Amino acid sequence: MFAATLLCQILLATAALAIPTSRDRLSARVARRDAASFTHQSQPNQPVEAASVAEPVAEVNAVTNATDAKVVHSTNWAGAVLSEKTATYKTVTGTFVVPHPKEPSGGSGRHSSAAWVGIDGASCGHAILQTGVDFNVNGSSVSYNAWYEWFPAPAHDFTGISFKAGDHVTVAVTATSKTSGKATITNKSTGKTVSHTFTGQKALCEENAEWIVEDFSVNGSLVPFANFGKVEFTDATATTLKGKAVGPAGATLWDLVKSGKVVTKSSTGNREVTISYVG
Ligand SMILES: *[C@@H]1O[C@H](CO)[C@@H](O)[C@H](O)[C@H]1NC(C)=O
Ligand SMILES: *[C@@H]1O[C@H](CO)[C@@H](O)[C@H](O)[C@H]1NC(C)=O
Ligand SMILES: *[C@@H]1O[C@H](CO)[C@@H](O)[C@H](O)[C@H]1NC(C)=O
Ligand SMILES: *[C@@H]1O[C@H](CO)[C@@H](O)[C@H](O)[C@H]1NC(C)=O
Numbered sequence: 338m339f340a341a342t343l344l345c346q347i348l349l350a351t352a353a354l355a356i357p358t359s360r361d362r363l364s365a366r367v368a369r370r371d372a373a374s375f376t377h378q379s380q381p382n383q384p385v386e387a388a389s390v391a392e393p394v395a396e397v398n399a400v401t402n403a404t405d406a407k408v409v410h411s412t413n414w415a416g417a418v419l420s421e422k423t424a425t426y427k428t429v430t431g432t433f434v435v436p437h438p439k440e441p442s443g444g445s446g447r448h449s450s451a452a453w454v455g456i457d458g459a460s461c462g463h464a465i466l467q468t469g470v471d472f473n474v475n476g477s478s479v480s481y482n483a484w485y486e487w488f489p490a491p492a493h494d495f496t497g498i499s500f501k502a503g504d505h506v507t508v509a510v511t512a513t514s515k516t517s518g519k520a521t522i523t524n525k526s527t528g529k530t531v532s533h534t535f536t537g538q539k540a541l542c543e544e545n546a547e548w549i550v551e552d553f554s555v556n557g558s559l560v561p562f563a564n565f566g567k568v569e570f571t572d573a574t575a576t577t578l579k580g581k582a583v584g585p586a587g588a589t590l591w592d593l594v595k596s597g598k599v600v601t602k603s604s605t606g607n608r609e610v611t612i613s614y615v616g
Pocket of ligand 3: 446447475476
């Protein structure tokens with residue numbers, strides 16, 4: 338129990354240090370969606386202070402084995418994060434079925450969530466290479482956006498690809514160096530692929546590989562979070578700079594907290610990351 342609590346505190350402390358300064362965030366508040374006048378940015382994780390979670394100790398104490406011991410709470414990330422202390426990860430990929438988002442119970446108006454894969458943003462918070470899909474719901478209206486982002490630069494939408502619930506989508510990032518790389522999204526049903534090549538970006542640490550559902554930010558504030566149902570990344574794999582493929586089984590699990598309540602349940606398998614909405 339002590340070890341689990343300590344680990345949790347270490348993870349929180351490490352992650353807290355990694356959050357960009359408010360100036361970084363401010364400089365990142367740049368319009369993304371010209372057409373929709375809806376700016377968006379996927380952010381580094383923002384861990385919840387243990388004291389602000391209703392029953393953080395109970396959550397950590399519910400631990401029965403080492404895998405469960407690594408659950409960390411966040412205001413914006415749920416999912417699985419692999420972390421190393423030195424540059425390690427070169428690619429991250431996963432495939433998921435696009436869910437049909439709903440407004441959370443009691444909610445109305447526009448709500449969103451995003452699923453993505455990425456490198457850095459957890460222990461290394463000043464840069465993130467990432468790509469994924471936003472799920473938006475507003476009453477009976479549901480929409481999706483595919484995007485790529487190299488934080489702290491804002492996200493950009495892909496054009497020429499569209500989604501509907503039930504599509505099988507593969508998302509992948511590759512860091513070809515610490516400051517350049519590629520983001521790719523593929524419709525598994527048709528094989529249609531869009532990609533973006535980055536150069537001259539803020540340097541990555543290449544220390545974290547992650548599979549995430551996020552409450553992203555619009556103009557610097559977290560958006561109302563949609564009930565995304567379930568996102569299951571399959572074929573979830575990262576490759577190391579040495580060319581070794583690793584799965585998420587040993588990853589730290591992150592769960593999202595809203596108003597003191599844990600609203601997601603994340604788990605991993607050898608090649609799977611499952612994130613369920615339980616709010
Ligand atoms: C975000 O900021 C942009 C630029 O100031 C503005 O045009 C837009 O309406 C804002 N969007 C939201 C949802 O607040
Ligand atoms: C550890 O936790 C996992 C996930 O909850 C579970 O599947 C597994 O059976 C547990 N192992 C042990 C030894 O309790
Ligand atoms: C959500 O839907 C309502 C009702 O159709 C509409 O008035 C409102 O502008 C929509 N909000 C957004 C952010 O799209
Ligand atoms: C993927 O392909 C299916 C089958 O053709 C199509 O219905 C769907 O809209 C496509 N989705 C994307 C992401 O292009």
